[in-house]
Every structure is written in C-alpha cells, then in structure tokens.
Amino acid sequence: MHIQMNDIYKAFGTNQVLEGVNFELQEGEVHALMGENGAGKSTMMNILTGLHKRDQGTIFIDGQETYFNNPKEAEQHGVAFIHQELNVWPDMTVLDNLFIGKELRSSLGFLKTKEMKALAKKQFEKLAVTIPLEQEAGLCSVGQQQMIEIAKALMTNAKVIIMDEPTAALTEREIEKLFDVIHTLRKEGVSIVYISHRMEEIFAICDRITVMRDGRTVDTKAIPDTSFDEVVRKMVGRELTDRFPARNPSPGExxxxxxxxxxxxxxxxxxxxxxxxxxxxxxxxxxxxxxxxxxxxxxxxxxxxxxxxxxxxxxxxxxxxxxxxxxxxxxxxxxxxxxxxxxxxxxxxxxxxxxxxxxxxxxxxxxxxxxxxxxxxxxxxxxxxxxxxxxxxxxxxxxxxxxxxxxxxxxxxxxxxxxxxxxxxxxxxxxxxxxxxxxxxxxxxxxxxxxxxxxxxxxxxxxxxxxxxxxxxxxxxxxxxxxxxxxxxxxxx
Structure with missing residues (x-):
C-alpha cells in the first residue's frame, strides 16, 4: 500500500497543530516518524486513520484520494494503528481482547471459541508470546499488554501498521522478537510507520525517516544518508552537544x-x-x-x-x-x-x-x-x-x-x-x-x-x-x- 499525505493542516481551537505537513509511505518499507512531543506526529496519523478530520490537504492511497470516517473503517481497509497508550480492556480475557468487535460466530450466532483460540495461539507463536488466553488482561504486565495490542493488529491482515512507541514497555527479548516480526512483515509487503524516541531503534530497523517540528515536516531521508546528530538537530532546531548533561556529584549523608x-x-x-x-x-x-x-x-x-x-x-x-x-x-x-x-x-x-x-x-x-x-x-x-x-x-x-x-x-x-x-x-x-x-x-x-x-x-x-x-x-x-x-x-x- 502506498500512502501520500499532502499539505495537511489541523487546528484544535486556536492551537494550530499541523501546518502543511507532507508524508509519503512506500509499500513494504519501515518509515520512522520522529519529532519532539507535540510536533504533531500522532495527530497526523490520527487524521490518516479517521480519528480526526483534516482542516485542509489531501490524502492519496494507492493513487486514489481516500479519507476514512473512523479508525474501524481504516482498519477494514488495511490500516491499523497501535497507540502508545494501550487500549486493553482489563476485566476481559486476553482472548476477548484480541477479538473484540471481530468475534467469529456460527450461522446461529454462537461464538467459535475453539477457532478463535487456534488463531490467537498461532499469532502468539509468531510473536513468541506465552500469555494464557483465559487470563484477565488487567493481570498482564504493561509489556504483555503491548504484545496483545501488536498481535491484535497483526490479526487484521493489515497492509499498513502504525506503531507509536511500540517498545516502550517491552523487554530486550520482546524487542528482538518484534524486530524479527517487522522484518518478516516488510518482506511480505506490509508497510510500517514507526514512531519512536529511541534513536538506536530507528537506525537499526527503519529504511527512511521523516522528521517533524512544530507541526511541519522538516525533512525526509534514507537512514544511511543521515546521522544521530543530524536527526536531533532537525527535531529540536538546535544543537544538543551531549546526550546526557555532565554530572559532578558530591553525595552527602x-x-x-x-x-x-x-x-x-x-x-x-x-x-x-x-x-x-x-x-x-x-x-x-x-x-x-x-x-x-x-x-x-x-x-x-x-x-x-x-x-x-x-x-x-x-x-x-x-x-x-x-x-x-x-x-x-x-x-x-x-x-x-x-x-x-x-x-x-x-x-x-x-x-x-x-x-x-x-x-x-x-x-x-x-x-x-x-x-x-x-x-x-x-x-x-x-x-x-x-x-x-x-x-x-x-x-x-x-x-x-x-x-x-x-x-x-x-x-x-x-x-x-x-x-x-x-x-x-x-x-x-x-x-x-x-x-x-x-x-x-x-x-x-x-x-x-x-x-x-x-x-x-x-x-x-x-x-x-x-x-x-x-x-x-x-x-x-x-x-x-x-x-x-x-x-x-x-x-x-
């Protein structure tokens, strides 16, 4: 799936969040989207998936001008958004969370529980996840809940998956497995929008990067053609001489x-x-x-x-x-x-x-x-x-x-x-x-x-x-x- 967003504007009241943003996602690429908090990254993706309406601008999907009315419609067309803030229902089982709104039913309306469990297990095996399907989701760790969200998106057979800080709560092993899954999806032609503040991940997993600042697109480059320092400079509009400020501790009692x-x-x-x-x-x-x-x-x-x-x-x-x-x-x-x-x-x-x-x-x-x-x-x-x-x-x-x-x-x-x-x-x-x-x-x-x-x-x-x-x-x-x-x-x- 190829996506082109041109000159997107969006304001909430008097607060102008996006001012003429441009973004292109090619088929089968992992595209990093970076910028300071408040730069407009999530807002732009929420407009793409129909959660917010644009004030101005155009969106083309595979050459056709396309606008979704809501995230569910976007998902039905193959665009899934895994949000940074998890959408897990804590009192429901892991299995129910995976199939919420997408339950498999017989012609008489009965749930096909056995079939749903088989599909869920297959997806969990792909992600190397070992969470009991009958367990309440609220009893899962934050990292496990994140993996549930990722599995839920992958089960929709999405052609585009937007991942907003997907590794923030994952262990090193879970991150490695997620990267393996991303590599596999890329080979299958799935496109990934990868929103993260972890620079090491961006340079390890992504093909291209788009940097945003203050609601505008600053630059888009292939990962091999840029550097950590250049990305930081474009994100913040200034030099950050050291990643960590010097410490001169003198501990007391x-x-x-x-x-x-x-x-x-x-x-x-x-x-x-x-x-x-x-x-x-x-x-x-x-x-x-x-x-x-x-x-x-x-x-x-x-x-x-x-x-x-x-x-x-x-x-x-x-x-x-x-x-x-x-x-x-x-x-x-x-x-x-x-x-x-x-x-x-x-x-x-x-x-x-x-x-x-x-x-x-x-x-x-x-x-x-x-x-x-x-x-x-x-x-x-x-x-x-x-x-x-x-x-x-x-x-x-x-x-x-x-x-x-x-x-x-x-x-x-x-x-x-x-x-x-x-x-x-x-x-x-x-x-x-x-x-x-x-x-x-x-x-x-x-x-x-x-x-x-x-x-x-x-x-x-x-x-x-x-x-x-x-x-x-x-x-x-x-x-x-x-x-x-x-x-x-x-x-x-």
Whole structure:
C-alpha cells in the first residue's frame, strides 16, 4: 500500500497543530516518524486513520484520494494503528481482547471459541508470546499488554501498521522478537510507520525517516544518508552537544536506607541506601521486581519484612500519604492511570499533593496556588496555552513534565523516578536530566528505575541490578558497562 499525505493542516481551537505537513509511505518499507512531543506526529496519523478530520490537504492511497470516517473503517481497509497508550480492556480475557468487535460466530450466532483460540495461539507463536488466553488482561504486565495490542493488529491482515512507541514497555527479548516480526512483515509487503524516541531503534530497523517540528515536516531521508546528530538537530532546531548533561556529584549523608526488605512473591532480602545529592540507577529485566520494590517504599504495597530508615530513623510507611509526609515522591511508570488525573487541569494535578501548603483554616489560597503552578510550568517548559488545560489534552512528554512538577512541588528528600523518560522526546529527555542534576545539587536523593541502559549509564552515580526479586549486583559509574549490567540482570556473576 502506498500512502501520500499532502499539505495537511489541523487546528484544535486556536492551537494550530499541523501546518502543511507532507508524508509519503512506500509499500513494504519501515518509515520512522520522529519529532519532539507535540510536533504533531500522532495527530497526523490520527487524521490518516479517521480519528480526526483534516482542516485542509489531501490524502492519496494507492493513487486514489481516500479519507476514512473512523479508525474501524481504516482498519477494514488495511490500516491499523497501535497507540502508545494501550487500549486493553482489563476485566476481559486476553482472548476477548484480541477479538473484540471481530468475534467469529456460527450461522446461529454462537461464538467459535475453539477457532478463535487456534488463531490467537498461532499469532502468539509468531510473536513468541506465552500469555494464557483465559487470563484477565488487567493481570498482564504493561509489556504483555503491548504484545496483545501488536498481535491484535497483526490479526487484521493489515497492509499498513502504525506503531507509536511500540517498545516502550517491552523487554530486550520482546524487542528482538518484534524486530524479527517487522522484518518478516516488510518482506511480505506490509508497510510500517514507526514512531519512536529511541534513536538506536530507528537506525537499526527503519529504511527512511521523516522528521517533524512544530507541526511541519522538516525533512525526509534514507537512514544511511543521515546521522544521530543530524536527526536531533532537525527535531529540536538546535544543537544538543551531549546526550546526557555532565554530572559532578558530591553525595552527602545517607537519606534513605533499606534493610533486608521483603514482600512475599515480589522481592526478597533487598538492602541498599541512597545519599543526599546522589542518583542511584536501578536496572534489570522486566518482571525482575524493580517497580515492586519502589511501590513498597512508597506505601502502595505492604512490606512483609525488613526495615526502612529515613535520616537514620526507622519509619513505617503504610500508605502514600505517610510517604509524602516523610518527604518521598514517586513518579510511576504508568503516568496515565497512576500519575495523573486526566480529566483534571494541569493546575489541579500539580497542586494535588501540595494542597496543605496553600490552605489556611481549611480554605485554599488560589492566588498562592496559581503562582506556584505557573512557576513550575515555566521551569519545566510545559507546552500549554493555560494551566487550566486538561492533562489528557497534552502530549506524552508534557504529561510527564506535569507528573514531575507535581512531585517537585512537595520539596522531596527522596524522589523515586520509575521510567522517567518513557515516551519522551530527545529534547525533553535532556531537560528532565538537567532537572535531575539541579535536584541533586540541592541535596535531593534520587532513585531512577529505567529499562534504557544508555540512560542508566549516562545519569547514575551508582547502579543496582535486580534479578528475580533480589539485588544481584552493584556497580559504580566508573566500572559500569552494558555487558556487566546485562550479566547481573540475567543472573550471572
């Protein structure tokens, strides 16, 4: 399938999102689409698949001027969109999720369950996925849910598949398998639009790249004809001299200490400490127990054994409220369901953990609250027309900045960052890294959980590696390499 989008314009109210975008997708190619958060990438693909109506411009599919009325119609014509934010129904089984709206029925209307299971198993085998079809989708990990979405798209026999940050929640093994599937699909003539902020993936898997900036197409090039630095320069409109800003840590006293912490079935005998002004990176394969440790530290899950000490004093953290009062902030890996109230404004989201700071005799001082929120919006360069904009209307990167602003506002002693730059563009990533440096300069102790090894190596002063619920290794920045981290992550010594 060949797609040509010419001079596409789109505005939401007074916000002009696309200004004359051009995009071409050839048959059987993997075409990267890159740009900062808010550049218009997802909006352009939503127009292609009929979720949004264009204001101006033309779309040709195989030479015919074509416009879809909705995503289902696009899917019926062979164009599938796997969104960054997963569309899994948590209370339904994996099998039901795979066939929702596309159930196989007999002439009498009965479900052909056996046939559906056979098709699902065949697709899972192709992806090397081992998820029980009868399991509730909500019990699956984020990575497993992503693979369900990919399988769902492939089962439509799509000729074009749009993948928006498809590997953000996948393990290295799942990523390798996905790349194998993409190679196979390309050989079969399927075209892939690959939206990602992971530069290494773009150069490993894609044939061509289109760069967008501020709602415009900047350039389209064959991958061999461009470079990492050129793509970054075109994305952000400026030079980014270093991917990771230099760190000059001078750690102080131990702020947080964990001794022999255990949560049955999740992790066991975990001990570590974090000093003021230090970034401790936490690495490991998905499912190793990294997030479970952090959730327990924040009081979201129960600690079955062991001790937590803040400034040398043993504390009991039974819920997030107690964690906040002790000066612990937690930026979760799932900003949509755990980090934000999507229907609340930016102001309400940022102010939420800080309401006592603006309250006097039970009443909120709106002026003080507004000044506080505006200061953080400006400091984190959150792109928005107003602090009253709903969080759900922001790009992924700007949503992440709102989550970070929310927890910076409490003036934390300890800040836990779980996948802080997932789905965030290269320019915004650097802004987050610089902010982390500023916080540690002020004496904040940071724990950073990340699946991106370059990020762990680039920003951590020390690195803890988790394997099957235990800390399998600890590395200083000077001795850490990707090979050593992966050795510990897979149970080696």
């Amino acid at each position: 131990i702020i947080l200490e964990v001794k022999h912490a255990t949560r049955f079935g999740a992790f066991e005998d975990v001990s570590f400490s974090v000093k003021a002004g230090e970034i401790v990176g936490v690495s490991g394969l998905m499912g190793a127990g990294r997030t479970e440790i952090m959730r327990t530290l924040f009081g979201l899950d129960k600690l079955d054994a062991g001790d937590i000490l803040i400034n040398g004093k043993r504390v009991s953290i039974k819920n997030p409220g107690e964690a906040v009062r002790l000066g612990i902030g937690f930026i979760t890996e799932d900003r949509k369901t755990e980090g934000l109230v999507l229907d609340f404004s930016i102001r309400d989201n940022i102010a939420l953990p800080n309401l006592t700071s603006f309250s006097k005799n039970g009443l909120i001082d709106n002026k003080t609250e507004q000044e506080f929120v505006e200061l953080l919006i400006k400091r984190l360069q959150i792109k928005t027309e107003s602090s009253e904009t709903n969080a759900k209307n922001l790009s992924g990167g700007n949503q992440q900045k709102v989550v970070i602003a929310k927890w910076i506002g409490i003036g934390p002693k300890v800040l836990i960052l779980d996948e802080p730059t997932r789905g965030v563009d290269v320019g915004a990533k650097r802004e987050i890294y610089q902010l982390m440096n500023e916080l540690t300069d002020r004496g904040v102790a940071i724990i950073m959980v990340s699946s991106e090894l370059p990020e762990v190596l680039g920003m951590s002063d020390r690195i803890l590696v988790v394997h099957e619920g235990k800390i399998s290794g600890e590395l200083m920045k000077s001795e850490a390499t990707q090979e050593k981290i992966m050795t510990f992550a897979t149970g080696g010594q």
